[in-house]
Amino acid sequence: MTPPNRDISNKRFRVMQAEAMQRRAAFDEAPIPKIHIGMATCGIAAGALETQAAFEQALAERGIDARIHLVGCVGHCYAEPVVVIDHPASGFPPILYPEVNPGKATMLTKLFLEGGDPRLEHILGATVANDLIPSVMEFPRFNQEKRVVMEKCGRIDPEDIYDYLAENGYAALAAALERSPQAIVAEIERSGLRGRGGAGFPTGTKWELARRAAGDEKIVICNADEGDPGAYMDRTILESNPHQVLEGMIICAYAVGARHGLVYVRAEYPLAVKIIRKAIAQANEQGLLGQGILGSAFDFDIGVFEGSGAFVCGEETALIQSVEGRRGMPLHRPPYPIDAGLKDKPTVINNVKTLASVPPIIENGAEWYRGIGSAGSPGTAIFSVVGNVTHPGLVEIPMGVSLRTLIFDICGGIPNKKKFKAVQIGGPSGGCLPEDFLDTPIDFDSLTGAGAMMGSGGMVVMDEDTCLVDVARYFLDFTQKESCGKCTFCRIGTYHLLEILKRLTEGEGQPSDLQQLQQLSEDIKRGSLCGLGKTAPNPVLTSLKYFADDYTAHVEQKRCPAMMCRPLIAFYIDLDRCARGCDVCEGCCPVDAVFTTGNRKKGIDQSLCVKCAECRVACPPEYQAVMKVSPPHLAPIIERPPGPSKDKP
Amino acid sequence: MDLELSAEEARTLDDLKVQLIRFKKERGELIPILQMFQERLAYLPPPTIELVADHLDVSPAEVYGVATFYNQFRFNPPGKNPIKVCLGTACHVKGADIILENFERKLEIKEGETTADREFSIERVACVGCCALAPVALVGETVQGHMAPSKVEGLIMRVDIEKGIKARAEQKK
Numbered sequence: 001m002t003p004p005n006r007d008i009s010n011k012r013f014r015v016m017q018a019e020a021m022q023r024r025a026a027f028d029e030a031p032i033p034k035i036h037i038g039m040a041t042c043g044i045a046a047g048a049l050e051t052q053a054a055f056e057q058a059l060a061e062r063g064i065d066a067r068i069h070l071v072g073c074v075g076h077c078y079a080e081p082v083v084v085i086d087h088p089a090s091g092f093p094p095i096l097y098p099e100v101n102p103g104k105a106t107m108l109t110k111l112f113l114e115g116g117d118p119r120l121e122h123i124l125g126a127t128v129a130n131d132l133i134p135s136v137m138e139f140p141r142f143n144q145e146k147r148v149v150m151e152k153c154g155r156i157d158p159e160d161i162y163d164y165l166a167e168n169g170y171a172a173l174a175a176a177l178e179r180s181p182q183a184i185v186a187e188i189e190r191s192g193l194r195g196r197g198g199a200g201f202p203t204g205t206k207w208e209l210a211r212r213a214a215g216d217e218k219i220v221i222c223n224a225d226e227g228d229p230g231a232y233m234d235r236t237i238l239e240s241n242p243h244q245v246l247e248g249m250i251i252c253a254y255a256v257g258a259r260h261g262l263v264y265v266r267a268e269y270p271l272a273v274k275i276i277r278k279a280i281a282q283a284n285e286q287g288l289l290g291q292g293i294l295g296s297a298f299d300f301d302i303g304v305f306e307g308s309g310a311f312v313c314g315e316e317t318a319l320i321q322s323v324e325g326r327r328g329m330p331l332h333r334p335p336y337p338i339d340a341g342l343k344d345k346p347t348v349i350n351n352v353k354t355l356a357s358v359p360p361i362i363e364n365g366a367e368w369y370r371g372i373g374s375a376g377s378p379g380t381a382i383f384s385v386v387g388n389v390t391h392p393g394l395v396e397i398p399m400g401v402s403l404r405t406l407i408f409d410i411c412g413g414i415p416n417k418k419k420f421k422a423v424q425i426g427g428p429s430g431g432c433l434p435e436d437f438l439d440t441p442i443d444f445d446s447l448t449g450a451g452a453m454m455g456s457g458g459m460v461v462m463d464e465d466t467c468l469v470d471v472a473r474y475f476l477d478f479t480q481k482e483s484c485g486k487c488t489f490c491r492i493g494t495y496h497l498l499e500i501l502k503r504l505t506e507g508e509g510q511p512s513d514l515q516q517l518q519q520l521s522e523d524i525k526r527g528s529l530c531g532l533g534k535t536a537p538n539p540v541l542t543s544l545k546y547f548a549d550d551y552t553a554h555v556e557q558k559r560c561p562a563m564m565c566r567p568l569i570a571f572y573i574d575l576d577r578c579a580r581g582c583d584v585c586e587g588c589c590p591v592d593a594v595f596t597t598g599n600r601k602k603g604i605d606q607s608l609c610v611k612c613a614e615c616r617v618a619c620p621p622e623y624q625a626v627m628k629v630s631p632p633h634l635a636p637i638i639e640r641p642p643g644p645s646k647d648k649p
Numbered sequence: 650m651d652l653e654l655s656a657e658e659a660r661t662l663d664d665l666k667v668q669l670i671r672f673k674k675e676r677g678e679l680i681p682i683l684q685m686f687q688e689r690l691a692y693l694p695p696p697t698i699e700l701v702a703d704h705l706d707v708s709p710a711e712v713y714g715v716a717t718f719y720n721q722f723r724f725n726p727p728g729k730n731p732i733k734v735c736l737g738t739a740c741h742v743k744g745a746d747i748i749l750e751n752f753e754r755k756l757e758i759k760e761g762e763t764t765a766d767r768e769f770s771i772e773r774v775a776c777v778g779c780c781a782l783a784p785v786a787l788v789g790e791t792v793q794g795h796m797a798p799s800k801v802e803g804l805i806m807r808v809d810i811e812k813g814i815k816a817r818a819e820q821k822k
Binding site: 323 | 739751
């Protein structure tokens with residue numbers, strides 16, 4: 001490749017950035033109020049579109065001049081829809097409001113935007129430090145995070161390239177084009193960046209191999225085929241800040257000498273697909289993609305491929321198969337995609353988070369990046385923390401923070417005064433860790449050592465009411481369905497694992513089952529080609545190891561200690577507690593299993609009951625008469641009186 | 650389930666035959682073509698498989714093999730009110746399977762099926778992305794958070810009632 005004309009690329013970029021800064025200044029300095037609404041999939045699901053409509057209507061009705069700025073997601077899912085109102089004329093700093101429904105939107109328009117009263121009872125905090133209102137930066141959910149990849153998420157409009165440029169976006173690309181490709185690869189190698197897709201392969205090494213690979217036409221693929229149930233960080237990044245990912249891809253292409261790029265994104269993420277397509281079009285318009293990028297001699301274009309939803313396609317050879325129009329079945333490696341990938345051309349495949357980490361590294365230098373996180377795993381990790389936790393959402397933390405800090409300090413711990421039981425890390429490929437492991441630092445090596453794995457970053461917190469046998473069954477159900485069927489051990493082995501686990505949760509386990517689970521799991525790990533099969537037994541193995549009591553109770557006593565496996569529990573009504581004459585349990589039962597006895601108390605017909613717990617939730621707290629027992633034969637039998645009592649009045 | 654193509658679907662299919670010409674006769678186009686067909690028809694009725702196989706000059710079995718491999722493609726039409734029950738990890742921990750069971754019982758169909766009047770269909774989805782609202786179900790495009798078994802009947806009833814109101818309004822016209 002001919003060396004780029006450095007002066008030109010820098011000059012072009014400065015002009016573009018100046019334009020962006022000017023637009024930003026005009027927006028910031030306008031004295032009118034600005035309303036920033038989080039509008040990623042999570043916000044929309046929580047009702048952000050209705051909130052936006054309510055703001056628009058209220059503003060129009062009152063004739064208030066204000067700007068609505070649609071931004072991405074800040075990762076605070078528990079507080080969606082999140083709105084930041086910046087009302088300079090009121091004298092207050094920008095304020096973050098959680099859970100803004102249409103009613104609240106109308107109220108805030110009237111009382112704050114018109115009346116100047118920020119309604120302090122509804123705020124979460126100010127977004128900047130000030131003398132009037134506590135800032136959100138004083139909360140652990142905010143100040144213990146370290147944002148590298150998600151720094152701009154939720155602050156900028158993902159559909160406006162100028163918003164990204166105004167935040168120094170694409171500056172890393174302009175800087176990279178002034179250096180040689182070798183220097184860029186060396187910088188990434190020095191930074192110690194490891195692939196964020198799960199395996200943690202050093203990115204610099206991968207790029208160096210790709211740079212040296214023979215062939216003039218190389219390809220860069222951004223892997224956004226996020227299939228884990230319960231993980232959604234890649235989607236959020238694409239929806240909130242697509243240009244940072246594109247910038248990372250362009251830098252990667254420049255470093256390895258690639259001509260074409262492809263974003264492989266799940267078709268189930270329609271908003272992410274729409275936003276990334278728009279971002280590519282805008283980058284093309286600005287000369288950041290296409291021929292002669294920023295006036296240099298470097299050409300690169302990016303296409304989008306919509307993945308059709310197969311978990312195994314996250315594996316790189318399977319991903320390539322699916323782009324080529326085949327079933328996504330992994331191939332033997334070598335040859336690695338780095339030598340012969342898509343259409344047999346050298347192909348670099350990087351995860352969304354890996355690529356999004358590149359621009360900050362180039363901008364701030366490898367030493368800065370090494371300063372974040374731990375020695376073996378520099379940088380930050382992004383987790384989607386969900387399940388039984390007070391503040392679920394996306395959290396970006398420096399590597400090396402302990403699980404305890406993440407779950408209890410940052411995410412607020414377990415709600416409803418329940419006790420912590422387990423945390424499942426790494427999705428279907430990961431493992432379940434008990435309380436003893438809470439002080440494990442989060443990084444690639446420590447988690448693998450504990451039997452879990454970093455995976456793509458799904459983290460499910462479980463309280464004492466969760467049955468680990470059932471959780472293992474859930475994950476096996478998923479991997480069994482998603483097994484591509486190539487390797488016998490994975491195809492048939494996971495099926496049998498699932499059969500045994502189903503048997504256990506139905507109270508038909510045999511003493512030999514536990515031994516068989518262990519043996520079969522180890523065999524599947526050995527006998528499978530790709531990561532899916534190699535890691536599918538992890539939830540079983542870790543739960544067998546750390547929660548053996550759960551398993552033995554299921555086998556020996558046909559009892560589910562957490563009272564979660566429905567065939568092993570029964571509901572009954574404690575006649576001493578039942579209040580007589582309150583019909584709430586009978587009314588809410590979806591299958592008419594609750595009946596009234598002769599003395600106006602209630603009973604449950606065990607043959608009809610589907611154990612949905614609806615009556616237990618509905619029974620007024622001062623009675624709490626609906627009891628749950630395991631094993632089911634412990635429930636006292638109450639006969640249904642003959643006659644018409646079954647018919648509701 | 651074998652359902653006849655409706656007249657409208659047959660018309661769409663004719664149009665899609667014309668659209669096919671836009672695609673190159675390359676294997677790599679297979680998935681994008683299937684995606685376009687499904688976007689227009691909402692599912693892949695049997696004639697589409699033949700059409701695509703003809704265009705790309707591969708056997709229908711090959712096309713069917715790819716189409717069934719991926720979760721995105723469906724082979725029976727969705728109902729007018731598709732019900733999607735989220736079975737992501739967070740929803741599972743909060744009892745999503747009970748919600749799914751309740752929909753199945755009320756509508757008397759299994760997941761992946763459509764009611765005979767094509768009014769409702771049920772499917773399971775991996776993660777809707779609003780884990781904080783778990784368990785979650787979608788009725789049409791609307792997200793229903795914090796689902797409970799007793800909410801199921803109400804949701805179905807509401808669709809029925811709204812349909813009744815609409816029908817009466819049309820009658821008045």
